[in-house]
Amino acid sequence: LSRMLRHRQKLLHINTVQDAVNLLRDAKKVIVLSGAGISTSCGIPDFRSASGLYAQLQAEGKYDLDEPQDMFDIRVFRERPEIFYSFAKQIYPSNFTPSPCHRWIRSLEDRGILLRNYTQNIDTLESSAGVKRVLQCHGSFSTASCLRCKTRVPGKTIEPYIMSQQIPFCGTCRQARDVEIAARQERKEAKKRGKGKGKVKATEWDDDSDSSEISEWGAESRPDIVFFGQALDSEFDELLFLDRDEVDLLVIIGTSLKVAPVAEVLTHIPHSVPQIFINLTPVNHVKPDICLIGDADSIVTYLSHQLGWDLPPPTAVLHS
Ligand code: APR
Numbered sequence: 001l002s003r004m005l006r007h008r009q010k011l012l013h014i015n016t017v018q019d020a021v022n023l024l025r026d027a028k029k030v031i032v033l034s035g036a037g038i039s040t041s042c043g044i045p046d047f048r049s050a051s052g053l054y055a056q057l058q059a060e061g062k063y064d065l066d067e068p069q070d071m072f073d074i075r076v077f078r079e080r081p082e083i084f085y086s087f088a089k090q091i092y093p094s095n096f097t098p099s100p101c102h103r104w105i106r107s108l109e110d111r112g113i114l115l116r117n118y119t120q121n122i123d124t125l126e127s128s129a130g131v132k133r134v135l136q137c138h139g140s141f142s143t144a145s146c147l148r149c150k151t152r153v154p155g156k157t158i159e160p161y162i163m164s165q166q167i168p169f170c171g172t173c174r175q176a177r178d179v180e181i182a183a184r185q186e187r188k189e190a191k192k193r194g195k196g197k198g199k200v201k202a203t204e205w206d207d208d209s210d211s212s213e214i215s216e217w218g219a220e221s222r223p224d225i226v227f228f229g230q231a232l233d234s235e236f237d238e239l240l241f242l243d244r245d246e247v248d249l250l251v252i253i254g255t256s257l258k259v260a261p262v263a264e265v266l267t268h269i270p271h272s273v274p275q276i277f278i279n280l281t282p283v284n285h286v287k288p289d290i291c292l293i294g295d296a297d298s299i300v301t302y303l304s305h306q307l308g309w310d311l312p313p314p315t316a317v318l319h320s
Contacts, residue, residue, distance in 0.1 A: 020276050020290050021306045027249040029115040033265050037254020038101035039123050041297050048256050074227035086165045098129035103311045104300035106131045115247050120262050122225045137236050137262045139225040146170035148219030158221050170221040250275045254296045257283050
């Protein structure tokens with residue numbers, strides 16, 4: 001009986017992979033929904049695995065968090081931003097290269113069959129792999145925005161702060177603050193010079209009362225990532241609304257599908273659209289049609305080989 005079961009399991013396994021190969025061969029509009037599992041081979045830990053970020057934070061216990069997930073909670077971030085900034089360099093995408101999974105997503109795009117990659121990752125490795133049709137559902141480090149003047153800057157602008165574990169400040173606000181400080185200084189000196197030369201209206205000179213505002217001018221320039229407790233950008237709903245009528249295959253890679261609303265993509269597309277789940281560990285709360293359980297890089301490389309598709313080489317010249 002056990003030999004028969006093993007044989008059946010093997011048959012199922014072969015059929016399952018073969019079904020996935022056939023679906024990919026016929027697909028024209030693939031949505032790839034990806035998570036942290038496609039970046040672990042690049043050296044970026046995922047979140048919920050036994051060796052993931054949350055387990056590490058729990059074990060280290062050095063960030064004074066009620067629970068590890070609070071590292072990405074907007075309330076904690078607002079109250080004590082120094083906690084996140086003392087940690088952010090560990091996940092900052094400055095020194096990682098795309099995995100075979102990232103390159104596989106790009107190969108779908110190069111073949112003209114990628115409708116969109118909805119990624120939950122903030123490491124921007126999809127863009128590094130040259131993927132154009134990617135939506136970073138949870139934002140990313142690629143830009144940062146000032147809390148006070150809303151100026152948006154490239155992520156590189158705040159990289160020195162992140163790498164030196166400091167709170168990034170807004171350059172625009174800093175410049176405005178320096179100009180204001182100089183102007184107030186000038187007004188003070190003019191006042192001293194003008195003393196006794198006739199009455200000066202109080203309002204023109206009385207700038208001491210608002211000097212306290214200056215300290216708020218050193219506003220924080222925050223990476224444009226989505227924290228727990230924040231809404232996703234409306235682009236997520238808008239694009240999913242458009243894509244749901246076009247998609248003909250959903251491929252889910254490297255995610256535990258634990259975080260809404262991205263995990264709900266599976267229920268937002270028509271049931272007629274087949275779903276392939278590629279992950280190191282199975283999921284029980286959803287039932288994708290085909291589950292390929294194992295290392296994602298190995299599985300997508302195997303699928304590409306079966307399809308006769310070449311992955312862009314690691315050093316491929318990315319889209320200009
Ligand atoms: N191959 C295949 N799967 C892998 C690999 C790998 N090499 N490495 C890890 N995985 C799987 C893990 O087994 C796990 O099921 O990837 C999944 C990653 O799940 P999570 O750690 O929960 O990460 P993710 O699903 O992306 O989390 C979603 O939660 O914390 C928030 O905002 C954060 O975007 C993140 C969101």
